[in-house]
Amino acid sequence: MLLGLGRTAQVYLAEAEDGTRVALKLPKGGFRRDPRGQEAFAREVRLSLALRHPHLVRGLEGVAEGEEAFLALEYMPSTLEERLKEPLPWEEGVRALLATGKALSFLHQRGLVHRDVKPRNVFFDGQTYRLGDLGTAIPLEAPGGERVGSPPYMAPELFLGEKATPASDAYSFGVLAYELLVGRRPFQGETLEELQAAHLFLPPPPTGLPPALDRPLRQLLAKKPGQRGSLEAFLEALESFPGLSEAR
Secondary structure (H helix, E strand, O other): OOEEOOEEEEEEEEEEEEEEOOEEEEEEEHHOOOOHHHHHHHHHHHHHHHOOOEEOOOEEEEOOOOOOOOEEEEEEOOEEEOOOOOOOOOHHHHHHHHHHHHHHHHHOOOOOOOOOHHHHHEEEEOOOOOOHHHOOOEOOOOOOOOOOOOOOOOOOOHHOOOOOOHHHHHHHHHHHHHHHOOOOOOOOOOOHHHHHHHHHHHOOOOOOHHHHHHHHHHHHHOHHHHHHHOOHHHHHHHHHHHOHHHHH
């Protein structure tokens, strides 16, 4: 059964030899013949199999290159995007943010930038949220190239063609955090041009959150990367906020 189509691959629900359900990722035909596509898929396979964190989707098995290239991932039946079709309870939103943020911080500590933090790439198995889709992840030292990301969550500098960094990931996470804690995205637009203008020039609307959360959240959404707050500072504020012990 087809689960989804991505930029470079298609994902199917499959069954391992022991009967375990897995998400089987296969490169698209066109990308099999594209050196850049092959490189991106091979990198995703290697990263997925090498990285281990409680809140990263686990890679189970894979072949990085050649006609037999594939990636088997643990099957997560839902995504945060699907969960957001209905209002998400505060405690669950906090739980999703803490899980996603810690996984993202882990990637940064390993010298990687995710480049596409958004609800569709946060997966849920009924108990645990995990950040997934490392197909866009690149090492910090990698040269800049094509624009990657989803406009509703992209940092201002990415619209201007600048290279993705942990700071741009932190901004995308800030948009996600605003969406979960406030109930709407901070920047709206019917077209790409409207979204770009909002991210580049408009301040985020008032959150209505207590200052202890409002301040670090708004700092994540600073327009200039050098003035942006850190992901870790926001996570610390979120974890220390009164009454959130059950959400951890």
